[in-house]
Amino acid sequence: MRxxxxxxxxxxxxxxxxxxxEAMKAMFLDLRKVFERDEKIATDSVPLSEILNIDFILENLILIRNDQYSWEFVEQNILPFVDNVIISPGPGHPENExxxxxxxxxxxxxxxxxxxICLGHQGIASCFGTKIVKAEVPVHGQKSALRILEEAKFPLVSTNCKFKTSLFESIPQGISVVRYHSLVVDEKG
Structure with missing residues (x-):
């Protein structure tokens, strides 16, 4: 998964x-257990030590700054070769290019x-028409209980795959998380 x-x-x-x-390492450890139980898969599969080396990780993770390349370059030379995207937190407002x-x-x-995540989450909401507004009170280092909605428990991989996981599968409901933000997604839309 790139x-x-x-x-x-x-x-x-x-x-x-x-x-x-760490997630990639854990996923491959779990996959290996599944493969070892599957009689159809040969026991001489690639050793885990070869899968989890730094070269493998570097080949499957692309890290760029939001202004490092033009959109055209990213669209043509990066996005076709990845399976998913993570948009990081950051300062500023998602509507400011x-x-x-x-x-x-x-x-x-x-x-x-x-x-x-944070600015990335706000950007997704903003791109689809939701307003991003200043929080009533900036939150910097405040702990809150995480509530995972049932709709968020979707599989990350195809249902045809023997190995399925949810984005939030191993995260307990109500776990304490730390929040840092001064903007919020407007609940009113």
Whole structure:
């Protein structure tokens, strides 16, 4: 699964890269268990140590800044070769092209699955017509209980695949998360 991470000039992007690497390792460990149980798959499959080396990770993760390349370059030379996109947090407002770069066009013009975090999430909402407004009170370092809606528990891979997972599968309902934002998606639309 090749992933494009678009960095909106936020230090949290480093955490996203680390989390992505850990998720890939965990996914391959789980896949290996599935494959080892499947009688149809040969036991001489590629050793896990070869799959999880840094070259493999680097070949499957593309990290770019939101203004590093033109939209045309990304559309022609990067998006056709990835399976999904993660849009990072960042300062600014998603409706300001200087703050959000190629992210709006990525959201509107690609058919790849997109995960938006903070500014990325706000950008997805904004691109589809929802207003982004200032929060009543800026939230910086506040802990909140995470509520995962049932609709969010969709499979990440094809139903034809033996290995299925949900984006939030291993995250417990109500887990404490830390929030950092001064803008919010307007619930009124």
């Amino acid at each position: 992933t494009l991470i678009i960095d909106n000039y936020d230090s949290y992007t480093n955490n996203l890269v680390t989390l992505w690497c 200087k703050d959000f770069g190629i992210c709006s066009k990525t959201i509107l013009l690609t058919k790849k699955p997109i995960l938006g």
